[in-house]
Amino acid sequence: MTNIVVLVKQVPDTYSERKLAETDHTLDRESADAVLDEINERAVEEALKIKEAGEGEVTVLCVGPDRATDAIRKALSMGADKAIHVSDEALHGSDILATAKVIAAAIGKVEGVDLVIAGNESSDGGAGAVPALLAELLGMPQLTYAHHVSVEGSAIKVDRETADEGITHLEANLPAVVSVTEKINEPRYPSFKGIMAAKKKPVETLTVADLGLDAGEVGLDNAWSTVSEAAPKPPRTAGEKVEDDGDGGTKIAEYLVGQKLI
Amino acid sequence: MAEVLVLVDHVDGEVKKVTTELLTAARALGEPSAVVVGAPGTAGKAKETLASFGAAKVYAAESDDAASYHVAPKVEVLAALAEKTSPAAVLVAATPEGKEVSARLALRTGSGLLVDAVGVESDGTVEQSIFGGGFTVKSKSTKGAPVISVRPGSVDAEQAQGAAAEESVDVPAVDAAKAAKVTGVEPVVGGDRPELTEASVVVSGGRGVGSAEQFSVIEGLADAMGAAVGASRAAVDSGYYPAQFQVGQTGKTVSPQLYIALGISGAIQHRAGMQTSKTIVAVNKDPEAPIFEIADYGIVGDLFQVAPQLQEEVAKRKG
Ligand SMILES: Cc1cc2nc3c(=O)[nH]c(=O)nc-3n(C[C@H](O)[C@H](O)[C@H](O)COP(=O)(O)OP(=O)(O)OC[C@H]3O[C@@H](n4cnc5c(N)ncnc54)[C@H](O)[C@@H]3O)c2cc1C
Numbered sequence: 001m002t003n004i005v006v007l008v009k010q011v012p013d014t015y016s017e018r019k020l021a022e023t024d025h026t027l028d029r030e031s032a033d034a035v036l037d038e039i040n041e042r043a044v045e046e047a048l049k050i051k052e053a054g055e056g057e058v059t060v061l062c063v064g065p066d067r068a069t070d071a072i073r074k075a076l077s078m079g080a081d082k083a084i085h086v087s088d089e090a091l092h093g094s095d096i097l098a099t100a101k102v103i104a105a106a107i108g109k110v111e112g113v114d115l116v117i118a119g120n121e122s123s124d125g126g127a128g129a130v131p132a133l134l135a136e137l138l139g140m141p142q143l144t145y146a147h148h149v150s151v152e153g154s155a156i157k158v159d160r161e162t163a164d165e166g167i168t169h170l171e172a173n174l175p176a177v178v179s180v181t182e183k184i185n186e187p188r189y190p191s192f193k194g195i196m197a198a199k200k201k202p203v204e205t206l207t208v209a210d211l212g213l214d215a216g217e218v219g220l221d222n223a224w225s226t227v228s229e230a231a232p233k234p235p236r237t238a239g240e241k242v243e244d245d246g247d248g249g250t251k252i253a254e255y256l257v258g259q260k261l262i
Numbered sequence: 263m264a265e266v267l268v269l270v271d272h273v274d275g276e277v278k279k280v281t282t283e284l285l286t287a288a289r290a291l292g293e294p295s296a297v298v299v300g301a302p303g304t305a306g307k308a309k310e311t312l313a314s315f316g317a318a319k320v321y322a323a324e325s326d327d328a329a330s331y332h333v334a335p336k337v338e339v340l341a342a343l344a345e346k347t348s349p350a351a352v353l354v355a356a357t358p359e360g361k362e363v364s365a366r367l368a369l370r371t372g373s374g375l376l377v378d379a380v381g382v383e384s385d386g387t388v389e390q391s392i393f394g395g396g397f398t399v400k401s402k403s404t405k406g407a408p409v410i411s412v413r414p415g416s417v418d419a420e421q422a423q424g425a426a427a428e429e430s431v432d433v434p435a436v437d438a439a440k441a442a443k444v445t446g447v448e449p450v451v452g453g454d455r456p457e458l459t460e461a462s463v464v465v466s467g468g469r470g471v472g473s474a475e476q477f478s479v480i481e482g483l484a485d486a487m488g489a490a491v492g493a494s495r496a497a498v499d500s501g502y503y504p505a506q507f508q509v510g511q512t513g514k515t516v517s518p519q520l521y522i523a524l525g526i527s528g529a530i531q532h533r534a535g536m537q538t539s540k541t542i543v544a545v546n547k548d549p550e551a552p553i554f555e556i557a558d559y560g561i562v563g564d565l566f567q568v569a570p571q572l573q574e575e576v577a578k579r580k581g
């Protein structure tokens with residue numbers, strides 16, 4: 001039986017305009033629709049596949065404000081078994097290192113974890129760092145940026161694929177931390193039955209204190225780094241738009257010559 | 263002057279361009295020390311390039327383990343060196359691996375982690391470009407010397423002579439229960455075209471290109487212009503072009519002098535990877551395509567008519 005924890009994050013929808021709050025330069029969560037990050041749907045899918053190939057249990061873990069329950073429900077409706085939601089005002093403005101410490105402490109609440117599956121990078125912070133930090137904190141090997149995962153007994157093999165490095169074949173023993181890329185699978189849609197079942201699945205809500213952490217270790221004021229200035233870039237404006245009359249290519253060439261680009 | 267540790271990004275000792283950018287950025291903060299982690303013999307191969315971009319020291323951390331375990335050896339070596347040298351900052355490339363190494367290092371040293379910087383100032387403050395270039399922020403570490411990952415292609419590399427005094431350092435033993443073993447590598451084959459993040463011109467194709475074969479239209483124009491080829495996620499997902507060329511939020515971020523988008527609608531996630539380009543030219547048969555909202559020059563038309571004609575014009579001008 002493989003005991004899997006999947007890390008899911010609620011993020012502002014990338015289809016809407018994303019902003020930083022003017023007061024403290026943290027993510028303005030009110031200005032955009034909040035969704036389960038697409039990459040985390042793929043993480044859930046991969047966990048479900050591993051579970052379905054043998055036996056296992058999938059726990060969804062999310063650190064985020066109260067409304068992140070929507071993201072958790074979605075993961076449960078896809079087929080995950082239960083969830084842990086760490087929600088605490090004190091977490092507002094936490095940096096990556098604090099976030100990872102909180103997640104690691106919450107993983108510690110699940111007994112006998114074999115596999116932690118995360119997305120490779122979130123679509124808001126995009127640090128690509130939480131999975132590696134968890135490997136460091138939990139003392140597990142990291143097999144990240146996976147576009148293929150296979151688990152056989154206590155051995156795990158991953159094909160890591162990145163645009164910079166190409167493909168790296170990785171092997172380790174469980175327990176391990178995996179992160180997935182957007183090319184790994186196509187996540188399933190929750191079925192009606194799944195959506196109904198999700199309403200009854202257990203969600204444990206924990207605070208920072210429940211995790212045995214001190215509020216003085218997390219949040220904006222205790223971050224290891226700070227944003228000193230933030231400014232929106234002036235939006236680009238549309239330039240000239242011309243209908244092609246059979247000379248569109250020539251017209252572009254003339255424009256580029258005018259701009260000294262060719 | 264305080265040391266600044268720079269993790270050398272290399273393939274078998276061949277130094278990647280981003281390393282020369284890191285060394286340049288490091289000189290604003292102190293005296294750069296290049297850290298080479300790899301199989302025995304790696305540092306020797308890298309040394310000349312490191313010297314010509316101002317590395318005062320070269321720490322050679324060489325062992326078989328260093329090459330056969332993933333990420334962990336680099337973290338161990340940098341953590342040991344950070345302890346020994348108390349650097350003003352540690353600079354690492356903001357590649358997937360570099361971001362992982364820097365994160366774990368920051369945790370070890372208890373310092374602030376600054377991710378994907380596009381500029382580094384002399385006091386260790388960095389500039390970051392977030393939400394696909396929609397916001398610019400300045401951040402700094404509040405505890406300890408910052409560990410900074412720097413976005414490839416964001417700093418102009420400038421040569422400077424450095425002594426590159428070599429010093430070999432131990433690679434701490436790797437605990438096999440805590441690190442993944444590398445059992446094989448298939449590096450990306452670069453080809454003859456410029457690297458996407460480094461090119462001054464990028465020609466990209468989208469779903470409108472229609473097939474893998476027809477991507478030759480994009481490649482033809484790119485080659486005439488000495489450009490890199492890019493693709494939208496729809497083009498990649500449809501199998502028209504390999505994933506390593508994807509531009510956008512979940513692909514590469516490019517900021518060339520000129521970006522030409524052909525058969526790309528201009529979805530917000532694509533724009534996130536290219537809207538900081540200096541000049542944008544778009545060709546799309548749909549006059550309402552959102553790409554035109556950010557294009558400096560747009561042609562409403564069929565890319566299969568427009569691109570070959572543009573290619574011919576470019577070739578003519580090159581004579
Ligand atoms: C634009 C922006 C820039 C930032 N830059 C910095 C910076 O330079 N330094 C710094 O210290 N902090 C920074 N932060 C804060 C940082 O993003 C947050 O602390 C965040 O909670 C964790 O980082 P990430 O989302 O980038 O993680 P990533 O490492 O990109 O996330 C990868 C995966 O980890 C899992 N995961 C991440 N967060 C959670 C969560 N809350 N709950 C469950 N699973 C999760 C998910 O599976 C996710 O797919 C930044 C935030 C923003 C919005």
Ligand SMILES: Cc1cc2nc3c(=O)[nH]c(=O)nc-3n(C[C@H](O)[C@H](O)[C@H](O)COP(=O)(O)OP(=O)(O)OC[C@H]3O[C@@H](n4cnc5c(N)ncnc54)[C@H](O)[C@@H]3O)c2cc1C
Nearest residue numbers: 468469470494495496510511512513525526527532547565
């Ligand atoms: C979390 C997330 C991350 C994403 N990340 C990325 C990313 O990194 N990069 C990315 O690109 N997308 C990304 N996307 C997908 C994005 O939303 C769009 O679906 C994608 O960019 C569309 O690609 P396209 O413009 O090629 O295709 P389409 O939107 O289908 O547009 C094709 C265009 O071609 C035009 N066309 C057709 N034939 C011709 C012709 N003969 N001549 C001229 N024009 C023609 C059409 O008018 C149309 O405008 C992401 C989405 C999500 C949800």
